Amino acid sequence: MDEKDLFATEYPVSASEDEGDSDTERKHRKLLDAISSLDGKKRRKLTERTEASLQVSEFGISAEGAGDKLSLSDLIQPSNKSSALSTVKKQLKNISQAKSVELPLTREQSNRIQRVVAYEKTTEEVSRWENIVKQNRKADQLVFPQNDEKVKPARLEEVVTRWKPHTPLEMEIFNVLHKNKQPVTDPLLTPVETASLKAMSLEEAKLRRAELQKARALQSYYESKMRREKKIKSKKFHKVLKKSKQKEAVKVFEELRKTNPEAALEELQKIKKTRIEERMSLKHQNSGKWAKSKAIMAKYDDDARQAIQEQLQKNKDLTRKIEVVSESEESEEEGGVVPDFVNDAQVNQDGLNPWMSGKLTSDAKVCVNQDVGDEAEADVSAEVEDAADEDSEDELSEEENLLQEFEDKRRLRKMEDEELSAIHKSDGEHDVDEPREEQVTAFNLLFQRLLNQSKQESHKEKRNVSEGRHKVISEEPVEIEEDEKEDEPFLMETLDRKQDLEDLDALGQEALSLSVSSGKKEPARESSQVVADTQAKKPKLIDHNDVLPVKAVKVKTPLIPTAVEEEEEEDNDADQKMIIKEAFAGDDVIRDFLKEKEQTEKAGKPKDIDLVLPGWGEWGGTNLRPSKRKRKRFTIKASPALPRKDQHLPNVIINEKRDAKAAAHQVSELPFPYNNPKHFESTIRAPVGNTWNTERSVQKLTAPKVITKQGHVIEPIAEEVLQKRGPCKKPAIKLDKPEPKSQRLPKKRPHGKHPVKRKHRAGRKHKKKSG
Amino acid sequence: MLWKRAVHEYIYFLQKMKRYYEEGDEEKKPPEQAPVEDQEPAEEVTKAIEMTPPPSNLSHRNKPKNQLISGAKDPFPGSASVTKELLSKYERPGKVKLVRNMCAQRFKSLEEKVQTAVGLTARHEVLLPEEDGYLEADEGQDTWTITQQDIAEAVDITSGSKHFNLVLPQFGPYSINYAGNGRSLLLGGRRGHVAAIDWQSKNLNCEMNVMETVNDVRWLHTQSMYAVAQLRWLHIYDSNGVELHCIKKFNDVLRMEFLRYHFLLATCSSTGFLQYLDVSVGKEVVATNVKAGRLGVMCQNPYNAVIHLGHSNGTVSLWSPSMKEPLVKMLCHRGAVRSLSVDKTGMYMASSGLDKKLTIFDIRTFRPLHSARLPLGAGTLCHSQKGLLAAGTGDVVQVYKDTRIAAPKTPYLCLSAKAPIHGLQFCPFEDVLGIGHGGGFTSMIVPGAGEANFDAMECNPYESRKQQREWEVKALLEKIPAELITLDPTKLGEVDTATLEQKQREQKERLGLDPNEKERFNPRRRLKGKSSSANLLKRKKKVGHERQRVSMSVQERKAKQQEIKEGQASPGPKSTLDRFKK
Structure with missing residues (x-):
């Protein structure tokens, strides 16, 4: 704008001037005002005149130019038009406006500022993606491209409902179906079917079906079997058949015996008769012509041998006396209910090592003395002790004597047993309390009475013989037995000849009760044993019970190896020596082991570092050792050793060395997100392979983190995803809107970086978003 | 499968x-x-x-x-x-x-x-379709009274036929071995008779006399190869009896164990060496001198593939190929150890010694659980897949049940073989106990011994030839390295927390030299009298000082950082006069 014009505006315009001129002037002024108001602080209120009036009013109503500052140029207003003053005016103005222009910023500075601004903008923009990035990181699996719609198979119901009959045939069928109330919408079950289902439960139906099936099958089997058997001409077969029938007959007899003893007795008579007949004849004695010829062949032919054996077996079976299982049966008459070896084993075992047995009994004595409180019991034990002592002496002196002793004892014991049983019987033959007797049937009782009568007589005789020695028979026979067993595990127990299976069973129970009671008495006995041991081997410092603490339980063995018998037989001095040597060899073993353990412990301990220099600051030379003080000062003490794993196990040395080769396979550095090894270990603790998991879980456990479909373009993530997923604020600065794209997510993006510049792992097309 | x-x-x-x-x-x-x-x-x-x-x-x-x-x-x-x-x-x-x-x-x-x-x-x-069960006797009856004949009669024909005797009195006591899936049986008579049998069909696959003492026989990973420990060397034969290898590095072998997941054949010899042979590559992995005399007792722990050796001083030592010393050494008996066996879970070990005791150990804690005295002691021991324990005492085999719960009182089953027993093994996946003895071989039916449900992916008794081949390839791919044999296999899943120092020490031991060690400065020889001893010393010192300086500067830097951390940042550049400040 020209300077002149400026002045013209300041000049009060006369009313005679034309309208247009005044209008432009007003506008101009306004502009000026606005500009001056920009200056701040002294903002002037603009007053607009709304009515026509003279410019100058004595009351100053007009606001135009009211609060204007007086400028220097105003003073020379009257001489307005004079051009000479214009230059002065200009100069004056220049003076008032003179200000130096600031230097432009250096390029570095401006760049920095720009960068800062740009950074702020971009962080703001990028931070909007943070949630999505986090979500994607957390996701177990990402599938690219992401928004692919999966084609789901339509469900059956939908398909069915959608379908309508069109052709006449279809219509017809449809009608028929409707008539039968065949569900159109529900293809599964008709009402009839559901009703039937309700009527019978699945299990019932299954049971029923199974029954029917079985019946049918059995019938068919039976039929076919009969048909087949009808045709068979083999003699052998029929023989076998006969045998089986016999067996069945025996079974029936057993049954009968339980239910109807009278009939059974008759049956028994019949059997007895057959037995008598068999015994009379030579039929199965292998004395016939056939048998003799077979006997010759038997050496070479297995079949022949078998045939002969069969014959013999038959004979045996037939001639065998039919016995009734009863409690008290004479051992002499026992018909092999229990095989002989059962008793053999016991006999052999005790005779196995007399030296050892003597030793053990003395041990046991101590225990018993500790345990027993009752006088009566003490009595018994004392007696038993005596007996044991005698025994051991005898053993040492003479074998035969020993055997004699055993024999006596055995007889004694047996007699005692029998007596007990006799007492029981006399007390109450129909005693219901006795569990064994409960089971005995009436039939058995019949026989028992007969047997008992004969036996009791013999018992009395025996008792008379032995009463002098054996005086105490207490009211608690079981307990005494127990004690005896504890006393003489080798002597008494083994000599007790078991007569039948029931007896053996009782023995088993005894043993059980024994173990229970021994369990109760454990601590006391242990301590006593420790005492005994220490007494026996005083000079020893090592407590052997600590090293091999478990006490051996003796196993009852029904079969005894033949070698044991041999061992028993050969009873030379040399053998004895060997046994002793063997027994004492163990002591050294333990001591050696403890020594070794000590050594390894010592080797494993961290050692003190000795930095003492002899002769440093003192006299040095042979036979001169550095002073104690100095030694103390210059040795670096090692840290105390960590507790060993085997510190509480006297019989074990555990190697504490690190297995470096295996360690090479271990994870040596904790992977990134974990900060506690325990956490990491727990994540890899579960096996992933299909050896330990089902196929399904293997698939789940080993699912890849990212799946990309082959041949599909993976586009960068679009902004729509932001709106869809995750709450986030609107961007402060609107970016150029990207053209609408399918929303896709990149696999991973670290935060705080430009998402636009990220490249996708599997992406083929990289698109740059303008920021 | x-x-x-x-x-x-x-x-x-x-x-x-x-x-x-x-x-x-x-x-x-x-x-x-x-x-x-x-x-x-x-x-x-x-x-x-x-x-x-x-x-x-x-x-x-x-x-x-x-x-x-x-x-x-x-x-x-x-x-x-x-x-x-x-x-x-x-x-x-x-x-x-x-x-x-x-x-x-x-x-x-x-x-x-x-x-x-x-x-x-x-x-x-x-x-899982099958159930397992045991013999149950009537009241008042004991299971051991039931003879093999009774059982064989009572069960179905196929099962009944599993009790049989092979009368082979000529070639001495037999050591036996069943293949991993229980189909084939290997017999090795002490006097040289070696036979491979499909024992269920009783087909003889091969038979020969090696004309030498046979100490032990063992199937390798398949039924087409087996190892025979002969008087001098270890031989490997194929299923037709053709000698494939004679491994002279393995001499005087007494006992063998095959670690099937590692493809290792562990042998112990009368010379006192425990050796491992990798049968997949045919190389000796490691040979350890056990230093405990003749090694005649050996068994493997199926859980962690650790080898247990029994010694004449009553100790049992546990070995892995990666360690030169025993992992654990435990005193088990007062006399020599005669036999060992570890059950399938790897928790319990049964050992028998010359003191005629049979002791069950918990080998997680290495504590003895209970002990039993057997007549004559057990010369051979064997655990079944279901935890039954068979003990060969003289000529009688006794099978015990529930040995982990309490000391056995009476056997579950027993059988007299009528000849001294030499080898015992339960057949995998069958209720059968194989007994090799002086008079040949006896197959004993032991109800409840075998695992009823087999995992066909793992070990298939009914596998076809093709499946067998495929399994072999897979097994070879999944072969576990020998170094991974540790006492506690779960240790491998733990983070190795050894210090750097320790690792370096180990490295030094392994390599025989320290790779991190700086070589000592050796001043170069110079001419013209510059290599006088004084000069050399000076140069050495220079280098020494340099190194010192470097290390010093590192220390200083650390100290500075420490200072900054503590918030006592230096107020400005130091001047020389600062030292007079108070």
């Missing part, structure tokens, strides 16, 4: 069924419920698979389920529940409580997956 696949399919089928119903539900639910469902379908599935406790099950049932168009109801809504005991059987030990930290999310999702997997595995139990 088949059953396992069937199981997978069944499970998959179950899952599918469930999904089917569930989806239907979701669709029919009112819209306000839908988002909730959307959020946690995954959780629900896992919950269902984790042993759904009764209350949650009920809630499942209470949901309106008849929302299908058809009106059909799911007769068994929700997933079938699994009992806690069953789940605990498959529980993966070492679970850690969840902590809120960076990896919490990952941790959680993984844990869910593991729990799901455990649940699915537990569900498989339903599909």
Whole structure:
């Protein structure tokens, strides 16, 4: 704008001037005002005149130019038009406006500022993606491209409902179906079917079906079997058949015996008769012509041998006396209910090592003395002790004597047993309390009475013989037995000849009760044993019970190896020596082991570092050792050793060395997100392979983190995803809107970086978003 | 293989069924419920698979389920529940409580997956077709009174035929070995008779006399190869009896064990060496001098493939190929150890010694559990897959039950072989105990000895030739390196927390030199009198000072950082006059 014009505006315009001129002037002024108001602080209120009036009013109503500052140029207003003053005016103005222009910023500075601004903008923009990035990181699996719609198979119901009959045939069928109330919408079950289902439960139906099936099958089997058997001409077969029938007959007899003893007795008579007949004849004695010829062949032919054996077996079976299982049966008459070896084993075992047995009994004595409180019991034990002592002496002196002793004892014991049983019987033959007797049937009782009568007589005789020695028979026979067993595990127990299976069973129970009671008495006995041991081997410092603490339980063995018998037989001095040597060899073993353990412990301990220099600051030379003080000062003490794993196990040395080769396979550095090894270990603790998991879980456990479909373009993530997923604020600065794209997510993006510049792992097309 | 696949399919089928119903539900639910469902379908599935406790099950049932168009109801809504005991059987030990930290999310999702997997595995139990059981005697009868003949008569013909005797009195006591799947039997008579038999069909595959003492025989990974420890060397034959290898590095071998997952043949010799032969590559892995005299007693722990050796001083030592010293040494008997056996779980070891004791040890804690005295002591011991223990005492074999619970009082079964027993082994996956003795071989039926349900992927008694071949390849691919044999296999899953110092020390030991060591400065020889001794010393010192300076500067830097950390940053550049400040 020209300077002149400026002045013209300041000049009060006369009313005679034309309208247009005044209008432009007003506008101009306004502009000026606005500009001056920009200056701040002294903002002037603009007053607009709304009515026509003279410019100058004595009351100053007009606001135009009211609060204007007086400028220097105003003073020379009257001489307005004079051009000479214009230059002065200009100069004056220049003076008032003179200000130096600031230097432009250096390029570095401006760049920095720009960068800062740009950074702020971009962080703001990028931070909007943070949630999505986090979500994607957390996701177990990402599938690219992401928004692919999966084609789901339509469900059956939908398909069915959608379908309508069109052709006449279809219509017809449809009608028929409707008539039968065949569900159109529900293809599964008709009402009839559901009703039937309700009527019978699945299990019932299954049971029923199974029954029917079985019946049918059995019938068919039976039929076919009969048909087949009808045709068979083999003699052998029929023989076998006969045998089986016999067996069945025996079974029936057993049954009968339980239910109807009278009939059974008759049956028994019949059997007895057959037995008598068999015994009379030579039929199965292998004395016939056939048998003799077979006997010759038997050496070479297995079949022949078998045939002969069969014959013999038959004979045996037939001639065998039919016995009734009863409690008290004479051992002499026992018909092999229990095989002989059962008793053999016991006999052999005790005779196995007399030296050892003597030793053990003395041990046991101590225990018993500790345990027993009752006088009566003490009595018994004392007696038993005596007996044991005698025994051991005898053993040492003479074998035969020993055997004699055993024999006596055995007889004694047996007699005692029998007596007990006799007492029981006399007390109450129909005693219901006795569990064994409960089971005995009436039939058995019949026989028992007969047997008992004969036996009791013999018992009395025996008792008379032995009463002098054996005086105490207490009211608690079981307990005494127990004690005896504890006393003489080798002597008494083994000599007790078991007569039948029931007896053996009782023995088993005894043993059980024994173990229970021994369990109760454990601590006391242990301590006593420790005492005994220490007494026996005083000079020893090592407590052997600590090293091999478990006490051996003796196993009852029904079969005894033949070698044991041999061992028993050969009873030379040399053998004895060997046994002793063997027994004492163990002591050294333990001591050696403890020594070794000590050594390894010592080797494993961290050692003190000795930095003492002899002769440093003192006299040095042979036979001169550095002073104690100095030694103390210059040795670096090692840290105390960590507790060993085997510190509480006297019989074990555990190697504490690190297995470096295996360690090479271990994870040596904790992977990134974990900060506690325990956490990491727990994540890899579960096996992933299909050896330990089902196929399904293997698939789940080993699912890849990212799946990309082959041949599909993976586009960068679009902004729509932001709106869809995750709450986030609107961007402060609107970016150029990207053209609408399918929303896709990149696999991973670290935060705080430009998402636009990220490249996708599997992406083929990289698109740059303008920021 | 088949059953396992069937199981997978069944499970998959179950899952599918469930999904089917569930989806239907979701669709029919009112819209306000839908988002909730959307959020946690995954959780629900896992919950269902984790042993759904009764209350949650009920809630499942209470949901309106008849929302299908058809009106059909799911007769068994929700997933079938699994009992806690069953789940605990498959529980993966070492679970850690969840902590809120960076990896919490990952941790959680993984844990869910593991729990799901455990649940699915537990569900498989339903599909194990076979049950195991034992002989049960009538009241007042003991099981050991039942003879083999009785059993053979009572059982079906096929099973009955599994009790048989091979009368081979000529070639002395027999050591035996069943193949891994229990089909083939290998007999090695002390006097040189070696025979491979398909014992179920009684087919003789090969038979020969090696004309030398045979100490032990052992099948290798397949039934086409076996190792025979002969008087001098170890020989390997194929199924036709053709000698494949004579390994002279392995001499005077007395006993052998084959570690099938590692493809290692462990041998112990009368010269006192424990050697490992990698049969997949035919190389000796390691030879250790045990320093305990003649090694005639050996067994392997099937759980961790550690070799147990019994010694004449009553100790038992445990060995792995990666260690030159025994992992553990324990005193078990007062006399020499005669026989050892470790059960399948690797928890219990039975040992017998010259003191005629049979002791059961818990080898997790190395404590003896209980002990029993046997007449004559047990010369051979063997555990079955189900934990029965067979002991050969003289000429009698006694089988004990529940030895881990209490000391045996009476045997479960017993049999007199009528000749001194030399080798015992339970046949895998069969209720059969093979007894090699002086008079030949006896196969004894022991009800309840074998594992009733076999894993066909692992070991298939009915595998075809082709399956056998495929298995071999897979097994070779999955071969476990020998170094991984450790006492506690779970150790491998732990982070190695050894210090750097320790690792460097180990490296030094392993390599024989320290790779991190700086070489000493050796001043170069210079001419013209510059290599006078004084000069050399000076140069050496210079270098020494330089090194010192470097190390010093590092220290100083550290100190400075420390200072800055503590907040005592130096106020400005130091001047020389600062030292006079007070």
